[in-house]
Amino acid sequence: MMGTMNFLQAINLALKEEMHRDEKVFILGEDVGRRGGVFLATEGLYEEFGDRVLDTPLTESAIAGVGIGAAMYGMRPVAEMQFADFMLPAVNQIVSEAAKIRYRSNNDFHVPMTIRAPYGGGVHGALYHSQSLEAMFNSIPGLKVVIPSSPYDAKGLLKAAIRDEDPVLFFEHKRAYRLLKGDVPEEDYVIPIGKANVVREGDDVTVITYGLCTHYAQQAAAALEKEDISTHVLDLRTVYPMDREAIVEAAKKTGKVLLVTDDNKEGSVLSEVAAIIAEECLFDLDSPIQRLAAPDVPAMPYASPLEKYYMVTKDKVESAIRDLAQF
Amino acid sequence: MHKHERAGLQKDDLLYMYRTMLTARKIDERLWLLNRAGKIPFVISCQGHEAMQVGAGMALERGKDYLLPYYRDLALVVHFGMTIEDIMMSNFAKEQDINSGGRQMPGHYGSKKLGIVTGSSPVTTQVVHAAGYALAGKMEGKDFVCLTSFGEGSSNQGDFHEAANFAGVHRLPVIFFCENNHYAISTPLDRQLSCANVSDRAKGYGMHGETIDGNDPIAVYTAVKAAVERGRNGEGPSLIEAVSYRLTPHSSDDNESTYREADEVTEAKGRDSITTFAQYLKELGFFTDEDEQAMHDEIQAAIDEATDAAEAAKYASPESALLHVYDQ
Numbered sequence: 001m002m003g004t005m006n007f008l009q010a011i012n013l014a015l016k017e018e019m020h021r022d023e024k025v026f027i028l029g030e031d032v033g034r035r036g037g038v039f040l041a042t043e044g045l046y047e048e049f050g051d052r053v054l055d056t057p058l059t060e061s062a063i064a065g066v067g068i069g070a071a072m073y074g075m076r077p078v079a080e081m082q083f084a085d086f087m088l089p090a091v092n093q094i095v096s097e098a099a100k101i102r103y104r105s106n107n108d109f110h111v112p113m114t115i116r117a118p119y120g121g122g123v124h125g126a127l128y129h130s131q132s133l134e135a136m137f138n139s140i141p142g143l144k145v146v147i148p149s150s151p152y153d154a155k156g157l158l159k160a161a162i163r164d165e166d167p168v169l170f171f172e173h174k175r176a177y178r179l180l181k182g183d184v185p186e187e188d189y190v191i192p193i194g195k196a197n198v199v200r201e202g203d204d205v206t207v208i209t210y211g212l213c214t215h216y217a218q219q220a221a222a223a224l225e226k227e228d229i230s231t232h233v234l235d236l237r238t239v240y241p242m243d244r245e246a247i248v249e250a251a252k253k254t255g256k257v258l259l260v261t262d263d264n265k266e267g268s269v270l271s272e273v274a275a276i277i278a279e280e281c282l283f284d285l286d287s288p289i290q291r292l293a294a295p296d297v298p299a300m301p302y303a304s305p306l307e308k309y310y311m312v313t314k315d316k317v318e319s320a321i322r323d324l325a326q327f
Numbered sequence: 328m329h330k331h332e333r334a335g336l337q338k339d340d341l342l343y344m345y346r347t348m349l350t351a352r353k354i355d356e357r358l359w360l361l362n363r364a365g366k367i368p369f370v371i372s373c374q375g376h377e378a379m380q381v382g383a384g385m386a387l388e389r390g391k392d393y394l395l396p397y398y399r400d401l402a403l404v405v406h407f408g409m410t411i412e413d414i415m416m417s418n419f420a421k422e423q424d425i426n427s428g429g430r431q432m433p434g435h436y437g438s439k440k441l442g443i444v445t446g447s448s449p450v451t452t453q454v455v456h457a458a459g460y461a462l463a464g465k466m467e468g469k470d471f472v473c474l475t476s477f478g479e480g481s482s483n484q485g486d487f488h489e490a491a492n493f494a495g496v497h498r499l500p501v502i503f504f505c506e507n508n509h510y511a512i513s514t515p516l517d518r519q520l521s522c523a524n525v526s527d528r529a530k531g532y533g534m535h536g537e538t539i540d541g542n543d544p545i546a547v548y549t550a551v552k553a554a555v556e557r558g559r560n561g562e563g564p565s566l567i568e569a570v571s572y573r574l575t576p577h578s579s580d581d582n583e584s585t586y587r588e589a590d591e592v593t594e595a596k597g598r599d600s601i602t603t604f605a606q607y608l609k610e611l612g613f614f615t616d617e618d619e620q621a622m623h624d625e626i627q628a629a630i631d632e633a634t635d636a637a638e639a640a641k642y643a644s645p646e647s648a649l650l651h652v653y654d655q
Contacts, residue, residue, distance in 0.1 A: 026466065051466070052466070054462075054497075056493065057489075057492055057493060057496055059489045059492065059493060061455065061485060061486055061489050062455050062458065062486070062489035062490055062492075062493045064455075065452065065455025065456055065458070065459065065486065065489070065490065066455060066456075066458045066459040066462055066490075066493055067459060068455070068456055068459055069395075069444075069455065069456035069457060069458060069459015069460045069461075069462070069463070070459040070460065070462055070463040070466075071459070072444060072445075072456065072459070072460070073459065073460050073463040073464070074463065075463045075466070077459075089485070092449055092452060092486075093452060093455065093486075096447050096448075096449045096452060097447060097452050097456070100447065101445055102651050102652070102653070102654075103430065103651050103652055104427055104430055104431050104435070104437075104445060104447065105426070105427060105437050105439075105445040106424075106426075106427050106428035106430060106651060107650070107651040108437060108438065108439045108445065109437065109439060109444070109445045110654065141652045142652055142653070144653075164654075165653075165654035166653050166654055
């Protein structure tokens with residue numbers, strides 16, 4: 001069975017299936033119960049599962065910390081941070097606790113918890129409803145950071161995250177929720193965490209990206225076909241720990257690498273990708289590594305023209321690929 | 328009727344309590360000697376907290392209830408089943424350290440089989456985990472309670488308030504056990520709180536709160552026992568504040584002469600529960616000077632043996648530092 005659904009529906013389906021599969025799975029977060037979440041990611045789940053979908057007070061550190069406690073006990077909590085921007089009060093729990101519990105207890109305790117958080121801009125969310133926070137968690141051994149790029153991936157990766165024995169941050173691009181539609185099997189499947197995915201084969205330029213930018217990269221690649229530019233697109237899927245082998249293979253494939261993120265450029269996830277390529281296959285390159293990212297300003301402005309200026313778009317990706325093809 | 332009888336404690340309970348308190352004190356004293364002799368890098372002390380810890384621990388059911396302690400809880404974890412050798416292995420950071428295999432500093436307790444949940448150094452994070460354990464228990468229909476302990480300084484952290492509110496709203500069986508020893512490293516109580524008692528904060532979270540004498544293990548037992556019963560009966564969390572005094576510097580790296588007078592410490596030592604509880608037992612005729620000496624000797628011998636064993640034990644292999652980042 002295959003159904004066409006949007007990204008948000010795929011998330012909802014993954015949650016529902018996992019709650020049916022394993023009674024240890026439960027959801028906690030702000031407005032996730034009766035309201036079904038402010039984006040409706042948990043719509044209908046409270047009606048079906050009752051108190052396993054728990055409305056919490058406004059209390060991000062406790063949403064993470066209570067989840068950690070329950071996970072150490074043996075549950076599989078799926079915590080929702082209403083916006084990635086609001087998870088900063090929970091960083092101590094995520095970084096000092098969730099990420100280090102297995103290590104510090106010499107494998108006696110572990111934290112099988114998923115933290116979902118909508119990230120990214122383009123929805124008039126301004127500074128504090130638009131941020132990308134993955135770079136902040138991109139050098140924390142013990143954590144996994146997953147960012148899906150399609151409805152199919154969203155379902156398979158979220159199910160993998162919930163079943164994972166370690167803490168997983170699961171970032172969902174909020175503009176992708178209703179924008180991206182695709183075929184999603186109604187059967188059970190998981191997509192392995194830690195593996196990147198070639199979403200398009202090509203010979204001239206390699207784009208390495210993740211999340212919503214994968215969609216833009218695919219659109220740009222399709223447009224550039226008319227100009228006889230063949231683009232290879234690698235979707236990281238998991239930004240931490242990174243799939244080094246897939247990155248190196250994709251870079252060598254064309255020798256010209258464009259890295260794309262909608263986070264700001266400095267110290268982004270891309271910086272690590274660039275370092276991996278520099279370490280492993282610098283002499284296979286035919287051009288300097290290029291990065292396309294948001295500007296290095298504190299966060300995204302509200303006014304439409306400013307927001308548009310800030311965002312990575314299909315056109316910006318297309319132009320960057322073209323430049324690199326002509327290098 | 329004696330107060331221990333009102334509390335439902337028997338002679339054997341009292342003798343066990345005293346032995347546990349004394350064991351913790353004597354281990355602690357040995358750790359300072361080892362530190363000053365250059366044999367172990369760091370000590371964080373329980374001295375002054377023994378009575379409240381053993382009193383609270385006695386109210387819990389080992390093997391069923393969970394403990395989410397903090398770094399001063401040596402007597403509490405000894406009561407929960409950590410042996411003298413376990414403590415020494417941890418302080419020498421040897422492979423056999425049951426808390427962490429030598430990865431964590433001493434005082435960072437954790438053992439799944441003993442029901443002691445692993446903790447870290449940023450204070451008060453464990454208080455939130457207690458609410459998580461209690462929530463899981465409630466969801467699973469279990470009737471265990473979770474006792475989490477912390478200092479009065481920690482009661483100012485956001486995590487204390489987030490956990491207390493969460494547990495209050497969801498009526499979770501958490502016992503918030505504040506060990507008030509008057510100092511957060513150097514900062515005295517009046518620079519930590521503007522209310523009279525930490526337990527005053529209970530009202531804001533819709534839970535029972537009370538302050539008790541932390542030098543009286545029977546009073547602490549009584550208060551925590553009632554909190555355990557409330558928790559098991561679905562009446563939600565409690566905030567129990569036991570007040571004592573920190574008889575040592577904050578840690579082996581602290582110099583307390585910069586912030587408190589020696590007289591103040593001397594005066595507090597006059598209320599030391601190791602002395603006053605022994606006196607109580609003697610007045611009841613449960614304990615003689617000879618018994619006391621025999622108990623000291625016996626514990627001392629066990630500590631000597633454990634110290635030698637831990638000193639001789641091996642470290643984990645250096646390369647093992649790479650293990651257990653993720654499930655393997």
